[in-house]
Amino acid sequence: MATIDANPPSGTRDFLPAEVSRRERAFAAIRTSFQAHGFEPLDTPAFERLDVLTGKYGEEGDQLIFKILRRGEHEATGDADLALRYDLTVPLARVAARYGSQLPTPFKRYHIAPVWRADRPGKGRFREFFQCDVDTVGSDSLVADAATITAVADVLDQLGLSGFRVQLNSRRALAGLIEGYGIPEPLESSTLTALDKLDKIGVDGVAAELTDRGIAPAAIAALTADLGSDDLAGAVSDRITRSERGRQGLAEVDRVLELVGKVPGGEVAFAPVMARGLSYYTGPVFEVVHDGLDATIAAGGRYDGLIGMFQSLDVPATGGSLGIERILLLLEQAETAAGARLGPEVLVTLMDDDGAPDAMALAGRLRARGYTVDLYSGGGRLKLGKQLKYADRRGCRVALIRGEDERAAATVTVKDLSSGDQTTVAEADLSATLDAILGR
């Protein structure tokens, strides 16, 4: 066979054991937290019928869909009939349409799964990556918005990412803001796009961009004066309250803040110029930032127009999404710094072929007592040095050595792989010796 490129396809990753273990631990913590908050898991196929996906992500998004060729006699047509899922929201909308009355109302679900986008691969940008969404479908109550924020904050805290800030706003308050500064409604989304960059480009940058976008100088002057004020939130809120929509929006924000109350590990505050780029939001919106990490690690909001896309119904919905790939990267860095060992606790070595059944049985007895136990199962000559090197690569903490002498005497030699110390004990004392080394 000709030499084949053994790398994974461009933009995708192989996850070797240490990385899978870390990812699985994070996923397990997320699942446990969401379930503790009453959210249920949902899973859908990796691919959907092509017509379910097309037209949902704009022209640019449609270009990035991975399409699956028809099969058998139809393959030669070069046509596609299926496509890999692009996000977890469209599948949720399909599920809501398909199983509506079988699902509880409201339907509270989370979904952790890969999605695929034929984006140009780059640093931290992949063609196969995980999304982690939590949504409540079928409720217009602000309790659902607050419950999303509470659950997301709890998950972040459980993952050890305390120190975050939840920035809360409302699309209604943003509309009131636009009205309050006398900016015409057709320029609303253009203005919000510029405002959303405040953290990155500063007040002057926003002013320049607003000028480019054709906002009247008087409005820009009033807005930038407030953005530069010591009490930004107070100054901007003052403008927002000038319109009915603005007052509704602020009341919405206040109610969500009241419902969420304190969150462990972080803070929640009104952020009057935080707009969340996406245009489909209709109510409260939030973004979770972590200053120490200089990253947005979660975001979400209410999007009442979207979930009913396959039904002739208005279906209210609100939810959030964890930036799970970014979070996993942060956890990886933290763990690498801590130098955690992740392999099986114990390696049972093999000194001679005759001892193999005894070693298998010993490994079995230790597993029954709750230890994770690897048994050396390599081929070739049974050299101890090679096996200890293997134990080190696997991240084992202890190696057990049991040659003919130890078997005859019903003892085991226990080698602590961190300190290098070794001691020979009666098998009856083995658990106590292991527990001491493993710090149980």
Place this chain on the structure above:
Amino acid sequence: MATIDANPPSGTRDFLPAEVSRRERAFAAIRTSFQAHGFEPLDTPAFERLDVLTGKYGEEGDQLIFKILRRGEHEATGDADLALRYDLTVPLARVAARYGSQLPTPFKRYHIAPVWRADRPGKGRFREFFQCDVDTVGSDSLVADAATITAVADVLDQLGLSGFRVQLNSRRALAGLIEGYGIPEPLESSTLTALDKLDKIGVDGVAAELTDRGIAPAAIAALTADLGSDDLAGAVSDRITRSERGRQGLAEVDRVLELVGKVPGGEVAFAPVMARGLSYYTGPVFEVVHDGLDATIAAGGRYDGLIGMFQSLDVPATGGSLGIERILLLLEQAETAAGARLGPEVLVTLMDDDGAPDAMALAGRLRARGYTVDLYSGGGRLKLGKQLKYADRRGCRVALIRGEDERAAATVTVKDLSSGDQTTVAEADLSATLDAILGR
């Protein structure tokens, strides 16, 4: 928008919450067991480059590969450059070629993931289904074969599928059997295919099929006499020992039996006419059957020629595969019979909008004490009856009711949803009351 078919694509499934929870629990138990045995998790992309997959599964298999259309300007060509993975073995071979020296030797990995085949959908046959493989790459030691069987047996026992039988054989012993009955080597695989059906078609059926396949009458007579014997294993073994290969094969079987010893929850025995269809096996082979369930629930063996497919190397390998979709079906039936409730333990109801912040805080305190707690977050009027119906659909065990009176008195009304009993207690006594109902 035109009405769209909201079903998942043909041959695929949506997994609603109860089913995801059941599947996740099984996967978690499998992961824990394999890790206790020193196997590590691996994950690879859903798709591979097309040339990695083609030519690996025979002509029939190649027809079943889902191919992904090229993107952008190349889409119009109708050509594919990627394809969804068809199994977990070819990705393992690619990983072994790509990361060889970075992996420990032997490399013990498990992989639980979906694969995709464009098979005609049917009862219990899907186009997207999970495989669960456990393999040891880079060892020619029979300890590795035995360790696979031990791990697989332990997983089955942990999943509650005790009562299984592990049927063990060896490709060398099978070759010896063919030689022992004087059947020419070119007819070996044809003979084994017929023999493998013994359980289904009986001795007469096998004899008829062997005749059709052109085996000499004398060989058929000798073979069917032994197959009909009270001591089938003894009679057939007697023939096998007439050849050198046969003696090697029997020694291999004996050694694996010795190494595996007793397995909890099942039995392991030599099965001299069990052939395991696939032709790539080269050493010990096994099949796990469950008489009560009338199903093969796991299988595997040594396949030394396969993993080196992308390298110019011989890479010994042995492993097994759980029939995970079948196993999940069996677990589902068992659980439905037991009528398990799977939702959050507690629903905190909402009696009035003023009480919502208090209810959110109560739910938070209970979660901090380790309960899984849903808070009713539906819209519309807050009727208790509707919320209790919701609690029932979610499978909650307890509903908490806290109106204005209870809040003023710092009490909570606790409704046991199984018995219908309700009682009002001081919040300080809430945990004790919940624990009594939940049987903690």
